[in-house]
Amino acid sequence: xxxxxxxxxxxxxxxxxxxxxxxxxxxxxxxxxxxxxxxxxxxxxxxxxxxxxxxxxxxxxxxxxxxxxxxxxxxxxxxxxxxxxxxxxxxxxxxxxxxxxxxxxxxxxxxxxxxxxxxxxxxxxxxxxxxxxxxxxxxxxxxxxxxxxxxxxxxxxxxxxxxxxxxxxxxxxxxxxxxxxxxxxxxxxxxxxxxx
Amino acid sequence: xxxxxxxxxxxxxxxxxxxxxxxxxxxxxxxxxxxxxxxxxxxxxxxxxxxxxxxxxxxxxxxxxxxxxxxxxxxxxxxxxxxxxxxxxxxxxxxxxxxxxxxxxxxxxxxxxxxxxxxxxxxxxxxxxxxxxxxxxxxxxxxxxxxxxxxxxxxxxxxxxxxxxxxxxxxxxxxxxx
Numbered sequence: 001x002x003x004x005x006x007x008x009x010x011x012x013x014x015x016x017x018x019x020x021x022x023x024x025x026x027x028x029x030x031x032x033x034x035x036x037x038x039x040x041x042x043x044x045x046x047x048x049x050x051x052x053x054x055x056x057x058x059x060x061x062x063x064x065x066x067x068x069x070x071x072x073x074x075x076x077x078x079x080x081x082x083x084x085x086x087x088x089x090x091x092x093x094x095x096x097x098x099x100x101x102x103x104x105x106x107x108x109x110x111x112x113x114x115x116x117x118x119x120x121x122x123x124x125x126x127x128x129x130x131x132x133x134x135x136x137x138x139x140x141x142x143x144x145x146x147x148x149x150x151x152x153x154x155x156x157x158x159x160x161x162x163x164x165x166x167x168x169x170x171x172x173x174x175x176x177x178x179x180x181x182x183x184x185x186x187x188x189x190x191x192x193x194x195x196x
Numbered sequence: 197x198x199x200x201x202x203x204x205x206x207x208x209x210x211x212x213x214x215x216x217x218x219x220x221x222x223x224x225x226x227x228x229x230x231x232x233x234x235x236x237x238x239x240x241x242x243x244x245x246x247x248x249x250x251x252x253x254x255x256x257x258x259x260x261x262x263x264x265x266x267x268x269x270x271x272x273x274x275x276x277x278x279x280x281x282x283x284x285x286x287x288x289x290x291x292x293x294x295x296x297x298x299x300x301x302x303x304x305x306x307x308x309x310x311x312x313x314x315x316x317x318x319x320x321x322x323x324x325x326x327x328x329x330x331x332x333x334x335x336x337x338x339x340x341x342x343x344x345x346x347x348x349x350x351x352x353x354x355x356x357x358x359x360x361x362x363x364x365x366x367x368x369x370x371x372x373x374x
Contacts, residue, residue: 093332094332
């Protein structure tokens with residue numbers, strides 16, 4: 001019965017050790033999918049390479065289905081699985097700032113560490129930037145505090161917000177993802193780039 | 197001849213749909229083991245909190261950012277799941293890149309721009325992403341991807357805001373990429 005750490009089936013130290021191994025798998029999958037290359041990542045925004053869309057949505061859907069089925073079989077207690085709280089204003093403002101950082105920098109935090117791990121100097125500079133940004137937030141926290149806690153909605157599920165069952169939402173998400181994959185395959189043929 | 201072979205091998209990536217399924221299984225494993233998803237910016241926050249604490253012991257009392265952090269993390273900020281996970285990411289990325297023959301010290305950029313321009317934009321992008329990840333309580337991994345897997349409304353909102361903004365601004369930065 002999972003999750004293992006909240007149920008105290010494994011100790012805190014075992015949990016940290018497993019975090020390291022899960023991290024290795026995470027880094028491996030990101031790098032071998034091409035996420036260590038900013039030009040591959042940025043391709044989604046110009047249509048010449050849509051690997052981000054395909055990997056990201058396939059990954060989110062796989063994990064979502066896995067959790068739903070494991071909960072159905074009684075293998076994992078979803079009440080103990082962390083659901084990110086929703087602070088609507090900061091979710092949008094933070095996302096907009098991150099989006100601007102994404103198109104300028106070509107990485108997100110996780111992928112920049114993969115890029116740096118294989119020697120991408122631009123990824124290393126991006127990481128330096130990340131630290132500056134986080135320090136910047138820490139020292140200007142007072143300015144953001146009001147925005148940071150604004151429009152707190154608790155921990156709603158997107159399915160609840162839309163008034164449908166988890167399974168139905170999952171199905172609709174899969175249909176939407178397949179639609180996006182069709183467009184993505186078309187875009188890669190329409191905006192090809194030979195070398196990048 | 198040998199050179200062409202190396203280039204071909206280093207450009208060989210996993211099928212994206214297979215990569216996605218594997219990513220999903222890793223995320224599922226994270227949730228099954230720890231009850232939480234994956235993340236990246238949280239580890240940076242831990243390092244930042246640790247350095248601030250080291251430099252200024254009373255930071256917890258004087259800085260609201262530190263107080264908020266201390267509230268969510270008991271004990272040392274470096275004893276954090278995401279710190280260990282991110283150390284793993286560096287090892288995993290390095291191993292994958294080594295085996296695929298992609299290990300090379302270089303600045304990757306479009307042939308239409310200089311390395312210098314690429315590096316300046318990478319730094320600026322990093323600053324914004326770091327700032328945004330703190331405002332939004334997590335980055336593409338922790339907030340968008342992991343949030344979506346547990347059907348968090350906030351996760352979906354952040355995901356749409358990140359990708360929507362990047363698409364909206366893509367035209368203005370096109371020279372950097374195409």
